[in-house]
Amino acid sequence: MSSDSSSSSSSGDESVEQNPDSNPKLVDERFDLLTLTEPVELEPNHHENGNEFANGSLNRGSNDGGAEDDQLRVENHEIFGDEGPASPSSSGYAGERGSSSASSVSGIGEVSEIDGNEIHEVRNDGSLEGISDSRASSWVPVKRQDDASISWRKRKKHFFILSHSGKPIYSRGDRVKSVKAGKHQVVFLVKGPIYLVCISCTEEPFESLKGQLELIYGQMILILTKSINRCFEKNPKFDMTPLLGGTDVVFSSLIHSFSWNPATFLHAYTCLPLAYATRQAAGAILQDVADSGVLFAILMCKHKVISLVGAQKASLHPDDMLLLSNFVMSSESFRTSESFSPICLPRYNPMAFLYAYVHFFDVDTYLMLLTTSSDAFYHLKDCRIRIETVLLKSNVLSEVQRSTIDGGMRVEDLPVDPLPRFGSSPHLGQQRPPTESPEGPREPCIGIGGPAGLWHFIYRSIYLDQYVSSEFSPPVSSPQQQKRLYRAYQRLYASMHDKGIGPHKTQFRRDENYVLLCWVTQDFELYAAFDPLADKALAIKTCNRVCQWVKDVENEIFLQGASPFSW
Amino acid sequence: MGCASSLPGGDLVGFFFLFIFFDRSSGRLTGLNNAENSGAPDAKNLRVKLVLLGDSGVGKSCIVLRFVRGQFDPTSKVTVGASFLSQTIALQDSTTVKFEIWDTAGQERYAALAPLYYRGAGVAVIVYDITSPESFTKAQYWVKELQKHGSPDIVMALVGNKADLQEKREVPVQDGKDYAEKNGMFFIETSAKTADNINQLFEVSLLKLPSDFHAHRLHDWRTEIAINQIDFNVLELHKL
Numbered sequence: 001m002s003s004d005s006s007s008s009s010s011s012g013d014e015s016v017e018q019n020p021d022s023n024p025k026l027v028d029e030r031f032d033l034l035t036l037t038e039p040v041e042l043e044p045n046h047h048e049n050g051n052e053f054a055n056g057s058l059n060r061g062s063n064d065g066g067a068e069d070d071q072l073r074v075e076n077h078e079i080f081g082d083e084g085p086a087s088p089s090s091s092g093y094a095g096e097r098g099s100s101s102a103s104s105v106s107g108i109g110e111v112s113e114i115d116g117n118e119i120h121e122v123r124n125d126g127s128l129e130g131i132s133d134s135r136a137s138s139w140v141p142v143k144r145q146d147d148a149s150i151s152w153r154k155r156k157k158h159f160f161i162l163s164h165s166g167k168p169i170y171s172r173g174d175r176v177k178s179v180k181a182g183k184h185q186v187v188f189l190v191k192g193p194i195y196l197v198c199i200s201c202t203e204e205p206f207e208s209l210k211g212q213l214e215l216i217y218g219q220m221i222l223i224l225t226k227s228i229n230r231c232f233e234k235n236p237k238f239d240m241t242p243l244l245g246g247t248d249v250v251f252s253s254l255i256h257s258f259s260w261n262p263a264t265f266l267h268a269y270t271c272l273p274l275a276y277a278t279r280q281a282a283g284a285i286l287q288d289v290a291d292s293g294v295l296f297a298i299l300m301c302k303h304k305v306i307s308l309v310g311a312q313k314a315s316l317h318p319d320d321m322l323l324l325s326n327f328v329m330s331s332e333s334f335r336t337s338e339s340f341s342p343i344c345l346p347r348y349n350p351m352a353f354l355y356a357y358v359h360f361f362d363v364d365t366y367l368m369l370l371t372t373s374s375d376a377f378y379h380l381k382d383c384r385i386r387i388e389t390v391l392l393k394s395n396v397l398s399e400v401q402r403s404t405i406d407g408g409m410r411v412e413d414l415p416v417d418p419l420p421r422f423g424s425s426p427h428l429g430q431q432r433p434p435t436e437s438p439e440g441p442r443e444p445c446i447g448i449g450g451p452a453g454l455w456h457f458i459y460r461s462i463y464l465d466q467y468v469s470s471e472f473s474p475p476v477s478s479p480q481q482q483k484r485l486y487r488a489y490q491r492l493y494a495s496m497h498d499k500g501i502g503p504h505k506t507q508f509r510r511d512e513n514y515v516l517l518c519w520v521t522q523d524f525e526l527y528a529a530f531d532p533l534a535d536k537a538l539a540i541k542t543c544n545r546v547c548q549w550v551k552d553v554e555n556e557i558f559l560q561g562a563s564p565f566s567w
Numbered sequence: 568m569g570c571a572s573s574l575p576g577g578d579l580v581g582f583f584f585l586f587i588f589f590d591r592s593s594g595r596l597t598g599l600n601n602a603e604n605s606g607a608p609d610a611k612n613l614r615v616k617l618v619l620l621g622d623s624g625v626g627k628s629c630i631v632l633r634f635v636r637g638q639f640d641p642t643s644k645v646t647v648g649a650s651f652l653s654q655t656i657a658l659q660d661s662t663t664v665k666f667e668i669w670d671t672a673g674q675e676r677y678a679a680l681a682p683l684y685y686r687g688a689g690v691a692v693i694v695y696d697i698t699s700p701e702s703f704t705k706a707q708y709w710v711k712e713l714q715k716h717g718s719p720d721i722v723m724a725l726v727g728n729k730a731d732l733q734e735k736r737e738v739p740v741q742d743g744k745d746y747a748e749k750n751g752m753f754f755i756e757t758s759a760k761t762a763d764n765i766n767q768l769f770e771v772s773l774l775k776l777p778s779d780f781h782a783h784r785l786h787d788w789r790t791e792i793a794i795n796q797i798d799f800n801v802l803e804l805h806k807l
Contacts, residue, residue, distance in 0.1 A: 243674075245623060327647075336632070
């Protein structure tokens with residue numbers, strides 16, 4: 001058995017004939033496998049790290065995880081398929097997992113146990129002190145990451161997109177959505193003929209990981225539309241990999257955003273802070289263009305919205321915006337010249353292509369005009385010229401530049417006395433000169449950051465489907481710390497939205513890293529992180545002030561009165 | 568220099584009559600009518616729609632960027648959908664010709680959408696990589712596609728790019744020539760990296776356009792001769 005399992009493909013191929021596709025547990029299918037991995041976390045104090053990473057074979061010091069954060073692998077070979085079919089009579093014990101699970105569904109528990117072994121094996125495979133029995137090789141993909149198997153194993157989270165003609169190993173009855181195995185969690189998402197799998201030891205909640213798989217699937221739909229399913233109907237062995245050619249960078253950028261972009265779990269978008277009048281000017285010309293038959297006109301700076309307008313009754317889902325901007329920003333060619341490209345908005349219509357005219361005004365600022373008409377290019381080009389003229393005339397583009405330099409809300413600038421607010425004169429009501437120092441004496445500042453030990457916050461407006469996040473400032477300064485904070489928010493978000501436990505209104509939680517405070521009302525959700533020693537009463541008081549501050553500057557940080565979003 | 572053989576240099580006498588000036592700023596200055604077809608109403612300001620097709624990675628974008636911006640970026644990135652670029656050149660008789668160039672993505676998923684870009688094109692430039700026989704096969708696919716679905720009077724150019732990589736050549740010059748001749752195309756090998764034959768590619772494309780495109784210019788004897796010379800040269804080329 002052990003030799004079978006290590007020589008994967010040959011035995012797998014034989015069994016293709018032996019076993020009809022209908023057997024759901026069969027392992028002999030040819031999988032088109034996309035492996036997506038996320039950045040390695042290098043925090044020294046990361047308790048989530050299993051021992052797996054302590055193996056001598058992992059050269060963590062080399063730190064390539066930091067540099068090439070994400071990677072996507074496109075592979076095309078058997079994964080689940082290597083050993084099982086070769087021995088139909090196998091015992092069914094975990095060791096020969098392919099065949100054991102092939103026998104029946106009976107063992108969801110069994111499956112999970114099996115998986116537990118598997119995943120540890122994935123981690124240990126080839127490492128110095130790993131379990132070096134035959135099972136170690138059962139996940140062929142690991143072995144085949146020949147050029148980078150070490151870096152592959154360094155990742156704490158892996159994503160797979162699989163397709164095959166039968167049913168997935170775990171989906172009989174489609175009840176298994178997630179398997180816990182020690183520190184590892186395996187999450188499955190079945191979308192017709194396409195299976196998405198995430199293996200993670202990041203301790204992110206199931207809902208978060210599932211949401212990430214949904215986004216990866218959405219990204220695929222954005223590129224191909226859901227009509228890809230028809231290819232599988234026609235030909236179960238359809239190889240999807242070439243169709244995704246050249247999009248590795250799109251997926252790796254998306255996966256990277258799971259650890260820095262709160263939009264990925266908040267399902268909301270964020271705006272670039274701008275004076276109300278400036279945003280109005282941009283909105284007006286976009287509206288003008290939308291009235292001439294453009295479905296959506298979106299002006300963005302990196303992942304932040306400057307303004308956006310939809311044709312009547314057309315609504316744009318924040319997730320679609322995330323996927324679209326990720327696609328545009330990660331594809332270098334859009335920056336070279338104006339482009340006209342088919343794209344699909346999965347939440348708008350997963351079956352159909354729209355056509356996107358994309359033009360970059362500068363390195364970070366870009367316009368996307370979406371239409372249903374495939375021959376609208378010249379019209380959209382004209383629209384862009386009109387828009388550009390207006391943006392230049394009304395200084396929108398230079399204001400955008402300035403805003404990116406000035407940044408957003410900073411916890412240090414939280415106004416002490418939020419009430420008397422005059423107009424919108426200072427940037428985000430910061431009143432810089434007067435508030436520079438007097439904060440200290442009034443409120444006990446624990447550590448660094450804002451008053452009362454406030455380190456960071458995110459405010460999500462429910463009606464607007466927008467959020468605003470404060471700038472990171474010390475002590476949450478390194479990317480690792482920022483990522484850890486986002487993970488904490490993510491857990492908080494998941495726990496606040498856990499349908500099983502019921503909706504919470506507030507949550508106060510203290511651990512060795514933070515005090516986290518969450519407050520959900522009908523209108524907004526506030527997530528705030530404080531120094532772990534922060535005083536509870538003061539923290540609550542501070543949250544009230546943050547909310548007031550946000551309300552005071554809402555005209556600058558949110559896009560108001562955008563066309564009704566009615567999803 | 569490796570590509571000199573592809574379009575026998577000595578035969579190109581005609582080009583001496585065509586002085587082409589590249590006007591890098593004009594892309595912006597020229598007002599854009601919604602005309603989609605090659606040819607133009609204004610006799611002095613001609614417009615040619617040109618589309619590049621071919622496998623991914625053969626250098627379509629590099630050819631265009633070399634022609635339009637005089638740049639070569641060895642790390643240039645995968646094209647998504649299609650990029651639109653334009654370049655206006657001035658001919659000696661003070662006619663200007665604006666090339667409106669669709670640089671299409673070579674990825675398979677965009678193949679079905681190609682008609683979007685080649686519809687109404689006056690010139691189709693089909694590019695392969697001389698180091699990749701697969702890309703040559705793919706080029707032949709595009710030729711057939713255009714013969715079936717393209718406009719009948721579209722000018723087709725077969726371009727073997729990366730001619731600077733002679734030592735890695737896998738598609739013989741003769742194969743390209745033969746295929747082009749059989750299919751009534753003109754053939755040229757280029758190198759976007761060294762800029763070899765890039766301008767020539769666009770110049771010849773222009774001259775191969777149907778005579779009505781040039782008709783208004785026939786009063787100019789130099790142009791006339793140039794066109795005649797080129798036609799002669801193309802015949803020569805086909806004989807080879």
